[in-house]
Amino acid sequence: MQQTVLIIDDEPDIRELLDITISRMGLSTIAVGTVKDALQALQSNPAINLCLTDIKLPDGSGLEIVRHIQSSAPCTAVAVLTAYGSTEIAVDALKAGAFDFINKPVSVEQLRNLVKTALKLGRRDTQFDGSSNTRLLGETNSIVTLREQIIKLARSQAPVYISGESGSGKEVVARLVHANGPRSDAPFVPVNCGAIPSELVESEFFGHAKGSFTGAYDHKEGLFEAANGGTLFLDEVADLPLNMQVKLLRAIQEKAVRRIGSNQEIPVDVRILSATHRDLAKEVSQGHFRNDLFYRINVIEVKVPSLRERASDIPLLAEFMLGQIARDWEISKPILDDKALASLQAYSFPGNVRELENIIERAATLCEKNIIKVQDLQLPEKHVGHAGHTENSSAAHLHSASGDLEGYLAGIEQQIINEALELNRWNKTESAKMLGVTFRQFRYKLKKYQLD
Structure with missing residues (x-):
């Protein structure tokens, strides 16, 4: 059955261009020029698959159409046309429920990409797909809600900012x-983003032309081009240098990139998802992150709960991990005894699910007769107990630091870094994230303590 696209624009030339371009894709079109005619067309044609609307219309705003479709026909994708550089309007439309936006003057290639992507929505099952190796296990309310959010977010092209602990x-x-x-x-x-040396960030993201700098022996495509048609996930986005943040913002807004040493702009069709364990709003207020980029990538925020906020999911997660170990190691599935399980649920897990994986794997290696006991978990001892213990610890710290505070603190820092590296199987990037420092800061400390 032929799919139908509703086109809404009050400028006849643009309306005709959109109509011709979309019709040549083998789609049926309905073209109107006002909010009133658009609402009437939506009512008369419930089988409309995609609505493409200008924001500024003679009798109202395209945002009215976006909101109407969200409330009465949520299965219909809606995208908006915005004036060149109207970032705030585009963001408002995405927050209202628009699938995506495209800037005027309209690029035919970008228009075709948008239409193809939007029409795929109607052919997809809305049931949550966690059947691949990527799973979100848990039965607590926070995880159930998160799975529901993922289904809604998947239907949009709005940039999503994912916050949560390492x-x-x-x-x-x-x-x-x-x-x-x-x-x-x-x-x-x-x-x-924190693992790329600052002098290579632009080349990594946008690519470079042959001969554009010393060592550029060939043309190289960047991450935006590699993700074309798909999704680019910017993890630890707060670690990007400020000068790169400007260029990233431009690439997101223009939906095009320019390789270093080239004058040619390359259109890219990429959805941006970003994340950091830092407080991004705080980074903005301190001048470490650009407000305009924050506004652009933080259209929708999703918070991932820490493991201690959903401790009742620990038995389920542990069982799943033990099952994986049994399959991977080709052994009988190890069993957690009751006391070991209770200890896991009482532990605060500063490293969250990743730390639980490491603890379970280590315990499965150490346990005897395939039964994991408390001592096999090797959970860190609590640093602060009752008041007397705290006072004794304070006195011990004071005694050890006497005459050489810097050396004593350096020893503690080195020990913490060692523990983080062991916990993360000597993965430096993950260890830096766990300790809340940038990869560059962590690399400096490794060199300082000769741990690299």
């Missing part, structure tokens, strides 16, 4: 948003 599963959420959306057959490209 190890809580932000990349899992990003992958599921991608897997449940119309871009699922296209690339999902994750990038840790």
Whole structure:
């Protein structure tokens, strides 16, 4: 059955261009020029698959149409046409429920990409897809709600900012948003912004032309081009240098990139998802992150709960992890005894789900007769107990630091870094995230303590 696109624009030339372009894609079109005629067309043709509307119309705003479709026909995708550089209007439309936006003057290639992506929505099952290796396990209210949010977010192209502690599963959420959306057959490209040396960030994101700088022996495509048609996941986005934030904002707004050393702009069709364990609003207020970029990537915020906020999910997660270990190691599934399970549920898990995985794997290695006991978990001892213990610890710290505070603190820092590295299997990027420092800061400390 032929799919139908409703076109709403009061400028006859633009309306005709849109009509011709979309008709040549083998689609049926209805073209009108006012809010009134659009609402009438939507009422008369309930089978409309996509609505493409200008924001400024003679008798109202395209936002009225977006809100009407959200309330009365949520299965119909709606995208908006905005004046060049009208970022705030585009963001308002996305928040109101628009699938995506496109700037005037309209690029035919961008229009075709938008239409193809939007029409895939109607052919997808809205049931949550967690059947791949990417899973969001849990039965607590916060996880059930998060799965529902993922289904809604997958139907949009709005930029999503995923907040949460290190190890809580932000990349899992990003992958599921991608897997449940119309871009699922296209690339999902994750990038840790803090792990790229500052002098290579622009080349990594946008690519470079041959000979553009020393060492550029060939043409190279950047991450935006690699993710074309799919999703680009910017993990630890707060670690991007300020000068790169400006260029990233431009690429997101223009939906085009320019390789270093080239004058040619390359159109890219990419959905942006971003995450950080930092307080991004605080980073903005301190001048470390651009307000305009924050406004652009934080159209919708999703919070991933920490593991201690959903401790009742720990038995389910532990069982799943033990099942995986049994399959991967080709052994009988290890069993957690009751006391070990109670200890896990009482522990605060500063490293969240990632830390639980490491603890379970280590315990499965150490346990005897395939039964995991409390001592096999090797959980860190609590640093502060009753008041007397706290006072004794304070006195011990004071005694040890006497005469060499800097050396004593350096020893503690080195020990913490060692523990983080061991916990994360010597993955430096993950260890830096756990300790709340940038990858560059962490690399400096490794060099300082000769741990690299």
